[in-house]
Amino acid sequence: MSNVRGDIDKRLRIWRVVMLCVMGGLVIALYFFQIIHADTYVKLAAGNRLRFIRLAPSRGNIFDRNGAPLAINIRTFDIMGYPLDFENEDLAMRTSAIFRKHGIPLLPEEITAAVKRQYWAPYRVVRIVSNLTLTQMAELLADPEFPSQLFPVPVWRRIYPSGALTANVTGYVSEISEEELHVKREGDYVGGDLVGKSGIEYTYENILRGSPGVEAIEVDARGRRIQEIDFRPPQKGENLYLTLDLGAQRLASDLMKGLRGAVVALDVHTGAVLVLYTAPSYDNNPLAWGVSAREWKSLLNDPERPMMDRSIAGVYPPASTFKSLVALAALSEGEITAKTTYFCGGAFQLGRRTFRCWKRTGHGTLNMKEALKNSCDIFFYQVGIKVGIDNLTKWGQKLGVGELTGIDIPGELSGNRAGREWKEAVVKESWYKGDTVNYSIGQGYLLMTPIQLARMYAVFANGGKLVTPYLNEKSAVVPKDLQISSSYLKLVNDGLQDVVKRGTGWRAGTFSVSVAGKTGTAQNAHGADHALFVGYAPADKPQYVVAVVVEAGEHGSSVAAPISGEVLAYLVERQSQSIPRQ
Known part of the structure; x- marks a missing residue:
């Protein structure tokens, strides 16, 4: 009996120890959860009843x-x-x-x-x-x-x-x-x-x-x-x-109705963008609210390419608008003077190749101003060869040809300044004089965007400063002084004024404002020639420059020039009536 009693007491002692251990574990656990990690579990509890919207x-x-x-x-x-x-x-x-x-x-x-x-x-x-x-x-x-x-x-x-x-x-x-x-x-x-x-x-x-x-x-x-x-x-x-002028933008849209191309207008002194229009365009409202995959694909595959911003990403041969740069380079390099003349009989022979002027009967003997006024190809063929491709590309780089302008929206393309090194690297051929001949009238491998053309002509208009186009009015960049002779710039300006007064660009000057500028008709491998005109106004005290490119427009003088002239007239008149925004 005593043995049985002893076994029971032993078991009771063991249970007491077990119970004490369990109670001790519970106390430790409570201390762990309620004291040491109290904050953590308070947060978890709050998370079960709180939602953060x-x-x-x-x-x-x-x-x-x-x-x-x-x-x-x-x-x-x-x-x-x-x-x-x-x-x-x-x-x-x-x-x-x-x-x-x-x-x-x-x-x-x-x-x-x-x-x-x-x-x-x-x-x-x-x-x-x-x-x-x-x-x-x-x-x-x-x-x-x-x-x-x-x-x-x-x-x-x-x-x-x-x-x-x-x-x-x-x-x-x-x-x-x-x-x-x-x-x-x-x-x-x-x-x-x-x-x-x-x-x-x-x-x-x-x-x-x-x-x-x-x-x-x-x-x-x-x-x-x-x-x-x-x-x-x-x-x-x-x-x-923004620096954009919605009224001028709407006018550009109306003038480009039914056409493909771009219109760019800049303040020649600051680079402020007043017009940046591309045609055709697209309505961005549905994209902001959501379109189906099918609608998105249809927009991207539209053969008219409405989502391509031709003003900054359309690359075109600058054609005869480039002649003003060739003239400035020739004057600055000492290859010609205001009195230098060349004879245009309608054709120019280089080796076995014949390069023709747009006027088959020729222009006769011309100096630089007359060659700009009449857009004589023969004059610039010969001047281009005399200046040489290396100097032409040097001046092209100086005036921003083939360079991103730095405008503050994405998608800009640089175009192509081309030149000797470029052709050897890309085409795997040497540069020939025939290439220089084409280059001198803005053809061949040379490609520019409309905004580059506007910036290049701003240099002629503002006394030799390279501007950076911008849209946010707080993002203006100080123009770069290119240290170009004012006398050479004046000679080119005089020639560009004659282009509009009595030359190929006369239609740009029919809108109650004096304009200086240059026409261009660029060869297009895919169809009719592109029409170009770049001009600035007022001619005697330039404030705005407008570049116009009309794809397959055929003639810069009859298609692009009047668009540029009308936009320039609007901007000049608007400036005279404007009241500063408070």
Whole structure:
């Protein structure tokens, strides 16, 4: 009996030890969780009842130089709901019925599909319908049959009042892609954010975007809102004022109706861009609100290439507009003077090749000013050979030929300055005098963009300074003084004035403003010749330069020159009437 009693006492002692150990473990665990890691678990508990809603900021607006809106925001509404509520098909049916009652065609199957497509957590809200107006939203909420499980969320949408007129300048915004999320530069971005995809919207994304806000709310076990805990409002992006003149841009659009090409207008002293028009263009509003893959593909594959900005990415032979640079190079290198003359009989023989003038009967004996006025090819063939390709490319580089201008929107191309080294590297051939002959009248391998042409002629107009074109009025760059002789510039200017007064560009001078400039007709391997004209006004005190390229326009004198002249007249008249923006 005593042995049995001893066994029981032994077992009781063991249980006491076990119980003491268990109690000790519980005490240690409570100390660990409630004392050492108390803050961590308080946060986890809060996370189970708190939801943080990210509030997207309103982008800054974009205006032209006179305050006309180019890109603004409008308030729309999205209807949101929780996935768990839609597990009951009755809600989808009632939601569809109420929407159709108020003129919003939405089938129950479409609602269910939208919920499934966006579902990734039961407590995360999903978008049922987007882009409702304030009127639509008010009518829905006033209807007693509107499901209590749904709620509106105000959102900002980007619109472009001028649409295709300035699409290449403003660009557009669209939802950030997965790839952009991984490589995105500065900023707190998440899926669904809108980002600039092109134009000013892209270049100044960090300025326009603003800062997102946060709303902390308490939710129930199913993730539904109970009350607001904290709120930090989003910060609106900064507004941008551009140097663009919407009135002049519209005029360029009207003059280019039915044509392909570009019109560029710059302030010759600062490089401020007043016109940057490309034709044809596209409406950027649908891209900002979302297009289907089919619509996007159709836009990209359009044979007219409306999304190509011809003003900065269209490359063309400058043709006879390049003769002014050849004249300046020849004067500066001491190869000709104002009195130097050459005879034009309509043809020029170089070895076994015959190079002809556009005027088959010839121009007779001409000096430089007369050669510019009449756009004589024979004169510049001979001057080009005398100057040599190395000096021509040197001066081309000096005046920005084949160089990016640095304009503050993406997509600019550099063109091709060509030359001896380029041909040996790319074509694998030596440079010949025949190449120089073609080069001297802006043909052959030489390619320039319309904005390069405008910048090059700004040098002739402003006394020898190379400007950097810019659109954001706060992004001006100090022009570079090229140290060119004022007497040589005057000789070229006199010749360019004669082009319009009594030469090939006379149509540019028929709009009540004095113009100096040069016509050009560029060979086109794909069809009719391109028409070009670059001019500046007023001729005696230049303020603006306008470059016009019309693809397959055939004649710069009859097609491009009047467009340039009319835009110049508008800008000069507008300047005389303008009132500084406050």
